[in-house]
Amino acid sequence: MKSEHGQFFTPARLAEQVVKGLRLPEQGTLRVLDIGAGAGALTAALADRACDIPGLSLDITCVELDGDVVPYLHQTVDALNARVIHGDVLELAVTGELGEDYDVVVMNPPYGKLAAASAERRAMAHLGVETPNFYAAFMAVGYLHLREGGQMAAIVPRSWANGPYFKRFRRHMLDHISIDRLQSFASRSSLFSDAKVLQENVILTGTRGAPQGDIELVFDDGEPQSVSVSRVVVPTDPERFVRIPTGAERELPGVPLSAVGLTVSTGKVVDFRSRDHLVEPGKNTFPMVYQGNVHGGMVEWPREVGKPQGFVCSPEEERKYLVPAGVYVIVKRFSAKEEKRRVVAGVHVSETPVAYDNKTNVIACPDQDTAVGLALWLNSTAVDTYFRSFSGHTQVNATDLRGMPYPSLDVLRSLGAGRPVRMPSQEAIDSAVEELL
Ligand SMILES: C[S@@+](CC[C@H](N)C(=O)[O-])C[C@H]1O[C@@H](n2cnc3c(N)ncnc32)[C@H](O)[C@@H]1O
Missing domain, CATH: 3.90.220.10 (Adenine-n6-DNA-methyltransferase Taqi, Chain A, domain 2)
Incomplete structure (x- = not known):
């Protein structure tokens, strides 16, 4: 594990959860992009699911920055005929070399902060979005490279959901994708037991350009429950916080x-x-x-x-x-x-x-x-x-x-x-x- 590239590889059981919320068609070819692919854990989990659908094939692109990891990525994804790009996904996004109109984007991005004057932050501003750190930049690259109706699955820290620094990012994101599913790991899930994870994490599954309907909420790997969007993004909230109700809280009466x-x-x-x-x-x-x-x-x-x-x-x-x-x-x-x-x-x-x-x-x-x-x-x-x-x-x-x-x-x-x-x-x-x- 190398901290300079924000590397934490997703354990297989968790990777399964990350791709679980994606709707897979019965047939056709699904164009998949895995950004910050590491050793290919998320692509492998998606391929596992696709295996059970005989009419479905995958056309996969994986992007990874770290040359030391790329050989491991090849080991995982070559059998799937995936294209591996050894490069910086944020740079590729700006130069337009990442391709576009993907059906599915998956990611477990790196977490580091992006300084206001950093090249990465400027690159993202060029794409029209303000991202205070790497994972938000990856999320934006993800949904911006989906076709209308395409889906993104990301496992990320929860801080984007209400952090004050993420206000513009949140607005941009909610303007581009609707939230299908949020899976939260608030209670130090056993799924993370083999990893040193300090932050609360969520898996977000969203669809580009789709009208926002009810949202499926999952706690740890429990049973999903469907909640109205107004309980998650309160319509009158100018901050557009994304709340993850636990069911234990009640609506509090009162005013700001x-x-x-x-x-x-x-x-x-x-x-x-x-x-x-x-x-x-x-x-x-x-x-x-x-x-x-x-x-x-x-x-x-x-x-x-x-x-x-x-x-x-x-x-x-x-x-x-x-x-x-x-x-x-x-x-x-x-x-x-x-x-x-x-x-x-x-x-x-x-x-x-x-x-x-x-x-x-x-x-x-x-x-x-x-x-x-x-x-x-x-x-x-x-x-x-x-x-x-x-x-x-x-x-x-x-x-x-x-x-x-x-x-x-x-x-x-x-x-x-x-x-x-x-x-x-x-x-x-x-x-x-x-x-x-
Ligand atoms: C948290 S790891 C996750 C790896 C893999 N997706 C998984 O789930 O196991 C993030 C990965 O992103 C890669 N990475 C970091 N910055 C990157 C960049 N700018 N472009 C492409 N990959 C990057 C790291 O080298 C690392 O392999």
Whole structure:
């Protein structure tokens, strides 16, 4: 396995799942493209399926960049009369040498990031799509090289489905293909047991240019269930998040944060760029709050978090780094592994201006009762389950928080009324929130 080319070869059992959602015709010749083909695992799995259909033949093209792997690819696919191209698929896509109008494209692409100024990113911009990393670039190359009605099957990390950096890519993709099937491996499936896979992965099967119908959802290698597209891509969602409902979450009543009249932003202080400002708390310093200060459902300050708890700056710099005295709900951007919930919020009542680290999300509230109500809502199991249905990663960003449903300001205020800032037990949080559902 070589990390420079993002190599992880698909185990046979998983490759079977990747091609499972493709609709194969009873007869004719299927033009197949396998990009980043490695040793040919996906082509082999597809050929296995095609074997059972006597009237069907495959006309296969495999593209692989790594010359060391190409001989293994030949070993797998020569018997299938496949054409092997030793080259860079993104380059070939731009020069038009990849061919076009494929019936099927399969892929398990490499994962690395693409720098904004990289040749690959520019190449993709040339094709009209913004792709923040290799796997999105491969997906775009895939669906752009399908004929109308052709299908793509890709096993990829889940981050494209809701990551803020993927917004334009998502729009482009959903404008080109309809989603037929999503198979998610949220629970560290045994299918991945022989591979070192850290991210949540999904298999996406889609059809170019087809009207979007119901979507087949599969968890691990369980039974497929059909769900309406509006549960996956909510029609009113400007971000076009692709949610993967688990069935455990319920529809939460409520409106987006902006409709509640609240705003969320990321903390203003990037600690490693602000070393000169970070001091022990004392006279003429402001509180410096990190996500580690969120503890027990509130912001504890000062707290032993291994970082200075004070912040100094000149009066001219205050606007740049500080927020005014007030009541805030702080939501961690990165939850720790041992934390049960992804969404972890705490109330902070600050009598002075305060500096928040940029690993926190900061929601300014009009009063303490509203803040406590909002923290109860955000810390509830119902909200956490909802969050997991659209987010595959542990990060909670301001965009995620903006799009989630919230009760109105009055309801939040009465939920928090008379309660202390420190959150009660999970059970008590859930039973308080339950009454609103
Ligand atoms: C994650 S591996 C998957 C291999 C194979 N598809 C499988 O499922 O086992 C990704 C493959 O893409 C190849 N690759 C990386 N960048 C490429 C590029 N720009 N063009 C073509 N292949 C590339 C890597 O060498 C690697 O073999």
